[in-house]
Amino acid sequence: MKARVHVTLKPGVLDPQGEAVRHALGSLGFDGVGEVRIGKVIEVELDGADPAAAEGRVREMCEKLLANTVIENYAVEIS
Amino acid sequence: MSLRAGVIVFPGSNCDRDLAVALRGAGADVTMIWHKDSSLPSGLDLVAVPGGFSFGDYLRCGAIAARSPVMRAVSDFAHAGGHVLGVCNGFQVLIEAGLLPGALMRNAGLRFVCAPAALEVATTDSPFTRDFRKGETVTFPIAHHDGNYIADPTTLARLEGDDRVAFRYAVNPNGSADSIAGILSANRRVLGLMPHPERAADPAHGGTDGIRFFAGLAALTAPAGA
Numbered sequence: 503m504k505a506r507v508h509v510t511l512k513p514g515v516l517d518p519q520g521e522a523v524r525h526a527l528g529s530l531g532f533d534g535v536g537e538v539r540i541g542k543v544i545e546v547e548l549d550g551a552d553p554a555a556a557e558g559r560v561r562e563m564c565e566k567l568l569a570n571t572v573i574e575n576y577a578v579e580i581s
Numbered sequence: 582m583s584l585r586a587g588v589i590v591f592p593g594s595n596c597d598r599d600l601a602v603a604l605r606g607a608g609a610d611v612t613m614i615w616h617k618d619s620s621l622p623s624g625l626d627l628v629a630v631p632g633g634f635s636f637g638d639y640l641r642c643g644a645i646a647a648r649s650p651v652m653r654a655v656s657d658f659a660h661a662g663g664h665v666l667g668v669c670n671g672f673q674v675l676i677e678a679g680l681l682p683g684a685l686m687r688n689a690g691l692r693f694v695c696a697p698a699a700l701e702v703a704t705t706d707s708p709f710t711r712d713f714r715k716g717e718t719v720t721f722p723i724a725h726h727d728g729n730y731i732a733d734p735t736t737l738a739r740l741e742g743d744d745r746v747a748f749r750y751a752v753n754p755n756g757s758a759d760s761i762a763g764i765l766s767a768n769r770r771v772l773g774l775m776p777h778p779e780r781a782a783d784p785a786h787g788g789t790d791g792i793r794f795f796a797g798l799a800a801l802t803a804p805a806g807a
Contacts, residue, residue, distance in 0.1 A: 515731065518687050518756070567648055570641055570677070573684045573731065 503548045505560040506579045509569045510541035544568055553580045584609040584799045586627040589655065589671075591616045591646045596632035596668065596779060603779035604629065607795035619650040626801045627664045628655050630671030632724070632777060642685065642727045643673030652678050664708060664801055665771040669725055672763070672773030681764055681773045682740070683732030689756025693726040697788065698776050699751035700762050704744045707765050709772045712797035719790040721776035723754060723762075728775040730757040730764075740764055748774055 511517050520538040527535045546563070548556050560578045569576040586609045590597045601611045604627075612622050616635075621628065635646035646652065652674070659665045659680050667675035675681045688694060697720050702713040713719065732740070737758055740746055748763035755775075763774025778791035 516686070516689070516756075518689050518691050518729070522691050567640070567644065570644070570684060572682075573686065 503550060503553065503556050504581050505546045505548055505556060506581065507544040507546065507560060507564060507568055508541060508577045508579075509544065509564075509574050510576075511539055512573055512575050515573050541574075556580050584626050584801055585612075585622075585624055586610070586629055586798075587612045587614045587621055587625045588629045588631060589614050589616060589651055590631070591633070591635035591649065591674075593635045593637055594631045594633035594670070596670075596777065599777075599779045599782075600629050600631045600668065603782040603791060603795045604798070606782060606792070607799040609795075609799055614651060616646065616649040616651045619654060621651075621654045621658055625658070625663065627666060627798060628658055630655070630665070630667040630674050632669030632671055635670055635674065638670075638727075641677065643670060643675075643677040646670075646674045647677035647679075656680060659766070659771050662768065662770060664798075666709065666798070667771075667773040668777055668779065669723075669728075669775055672775055673727065675771065675773045680771050681766060682736045683730055683764070685727050685775070686729040686731055686756075687727050688725070688729050688754070693724075694728070694754045695724040696722065696754070697781075698723040698754060698762070700748045700776060701751055703746040703749045704765070706744055707747060707769045707772065708801055709765075709794070709798065710747055712793060712800075718751060719748075719793075720781060720788050721774075721778045721791060721794075722780040722786075722788070723776045724780075725755070725775055728755045728757065730755075730761045730775075732758060743767070745769070747772055748776065 524538040564576040778794040781788035782791035
């Protein structure tokens with residue numbers, strides 16, 4: 503099984519990198535670009551065949567390491 | 582009796598020896614502690630977590646180091662009332678380990694900033710700053726890419742209300758909330774700061790304000806029960 507974890511900054515947390523990318527898109531001539539937010543995708547290969555159990559384990563990994571829940575949200579997809 | 586200090590060494594730490602030299606210069610007896618050690622030498626008065634790029638700043642600055650075996654022992658030491666200092670990456674590690682609140686984000690200007698930084702001593706009510714005068718300016722170098730301190734409004738208000746901001750930048754170099762350069766734990770015995778006092782600890786460094794910082798630390802006595 504594979505888990506795909508999306509880690510994103512919480513709403514309201516200023517994203518200096520996203521802001522820089524927004525400016526760069528503007529200077530390339532892309533108009534109409536609103537806020538840009540940068541996050542991470544983490545893919546984790548897992549043993550086992552129970553998707554619910556896998557999701558539980560990955561959520562625990564997110565809480566303990568993969569995300570900093572002070573500033574980041576996470577979402578888990580199991581496939 | 583001289584101060585007994587332990588300096589933690591992670592793969593990628595690069596200010597560990599500088600910190601040891603500064604502590605020894607102040608008369609401390611210093612032991613280097615490898616990150617895989619799961620216990621600390623007994624009788625330490627201070628644990629110092631150095632600057633650098635522990636684990637290559639992978640995932641988030643300080644995130645992997647904060648989960649290393651030695652940090653569990655450092656956390657126990659802090660919770661038992663031990664004194665802990667985190668400088669730069671060490672500050673990031675202490676935050677990731679949950680010993681200090683908030684987060685350190687990418688600098689608002691996105692650039693790595695390497696320069697002397699004038700700092701206001703915001704409180705003298707801590708074992709780390711009691712030898713300074715409140716409001717006086719000291720200069721310690723900064724060298725970081727992720728020193729933009731943020732916390733939710735409640736946490737910021739609590740830090741302010743409880744007089745837990747130790748140092749503030751005179752000129753904000755990185756976008757930090759309230760120009761925060763360093764903060765204290767609730768028991769005031771854990772200090773994390775982005776600037777490097779150990780890089781201003783010898784006339785050859787171009788500044789000596791750090792000598793006073795480490796001389797003050799040398800006066801720490803063993804915490805009760807340690």
